[in-house]
Amino acid sequence: MKEVSCRFRRFAYPYLVALAMVNLCFYKYATIHSLFHSSSSSDVRFNIYGDPQIEGDAKLHRQPWAGRFDLMVNDYYLHHIYKSTIDAFSPHYVVTMGDIFSSQWVSKDEYYRRIHRFKWISNRIDSRNATIKGNHIYFYLAGNHDIGYGGETRPYHISRYLRNFGLLNQDWIIDLDAGKNSDRQGLHRVATLNAMNLDATRIDEYRRETWKYVRHLAAERAETPEIPLLLFLHIPLTKPAGVCEPRPTTSFKDGFVAYQDYLSPATSAFILHCLKPTIIFNGHDHNGCLAMHSVDESTDLPIHMGGLNKYLQSGEDLCQLSLEELDTYSSEVSTFAQNTMSVVNGSVATTNSSWTAIEVTVRSAMGDYGGVTGIFDIGRSGSIQQESSSKARDVRREKILHVVNRREVTASANGYTYQYREVALGHHLVVRIVVIINLASMLALPLVWLLS
Secondary structure, rough: HHHHHHHHHHHHHHHHHHHHHHHHHHHOHHHHHHOOOOOEEEEEEEEEOOOOOOOHHHHHHHHHHHHHHHHHHHHHHHHHHHHHHHHHHOOOOOEEEEOOOOOOOOOHHHHHHHHHHHHHHOOOOOOOEEEOOOOOOOEEOHHHHOOOOOOOOHHHHHHHHHHHHOOOEEEEEEEOOOOOOOOOOEEEEEEEOOOHHOOOOOOOOHHHHHHHHHHHHHHHHHOOOOEEEEEEEEEEEEOOOOOOOOOEEEEEOOEEEEOOOOHHHHHHHHHHHOOOOEEEEEEOOOEEEEEEEEEOOOEEEEEHHOOOOEEEEEEHHHHOOOHHHHHHOOOHHHHHHHHEEEEOOEEOOOOOOOOEEEEEEOOOOOHHHHHHHEEEEEOOOOOOOOOOOOOOHHHHHHHHHEEEEOEEEEEEEEEEEEEEEEEEEEOOOHHHHHHHHHHHHHHHHHHHHOOO
16 A cells, blocks of 8 residues: 555646646746746737637527536636736726627627626626726727627617727727927827728728728828728638638628628729728637738829719729729729739738738637737837938838748838737637536545545
């Protein structure tokens, strides 16, 4: 018996040390990552979470007992992601990129139960329902599982989203220099855009409201092109097959959008040419992706728009088109987009004839995709030139990009550096195995110890 006891203890000590290390890596994964990947030059930080898609009653109806356990585990898994990364990285902004829930077709009672769960998951309230105070600001995007695609959006989808998550379209200025400079150095515009109602929408009012805001934002960009734009929207811009999506699809029902992987080419062209974003963030595609849109201001092959008796040759021409004209001449606008826009990868230095926008599709925070948080930092590069706004160069032409890998990108522009990287907890099956081993060890080791 004594020999067995010695053997057990020789085995138990290394096992417990290994188990402790595994648990440390799991519970403190975000802190560990922040120690090895710190961004000391960060002046503004965003924690970005893609498509959590919280499930509810439908799962319980399919799997009464297993479903209840699964919902509990998923809630704790997502809560651990939000809380750990918020504590470790201390962001100024906490962004959820849409598809907060798994379906928009839920009753009022269930909707508010899911909201209560999500507030706890996203570290807004604690287990005692007390609001957690912090310096970070939360904002949200509307996804297809929140308000539906264009053909699905109903008034109650919009009204309850507005009551609980805020405006669908909004923008504000962040000042990295805290007002110390009067020449607009350090200013960045942040905008959120309702991507669900940009293309064919059953209730025309919602689409017109969205496009009214897009044109307002385009006018702001024309007046202050020296202020970089960070654009957040749920659905990615159009890209060729093989870039991000192998076979992107869009489907319609009764002429309205029933499903889309990407925004239409005409809408994407308008956003790039008229809003001129520095960096675009979106969700929707759970696998995540990085893309670089190279955009020429004009084409050598002007496109004739017969009904209007004019030519589409430059981005300025495109920005003058009405919504009805964009719809009527969508094929001509698509051809213009093909002639002036391309997707590039790797290191890029823009030239006088083109500029480049970074598009980051944030990988889902769901367990099947690794429980990812996107960390986006803006920091001074040390080469900011103090110029008056009247002499400021076009910031879009000063950008140098570098894709470190398919999960990380850095850029230098406007006298600032931009960095996006992923922090992953791990696949939910691995996490569940760790939890099961922990429980088994807690039960088995004391018993074996006593018997030995």
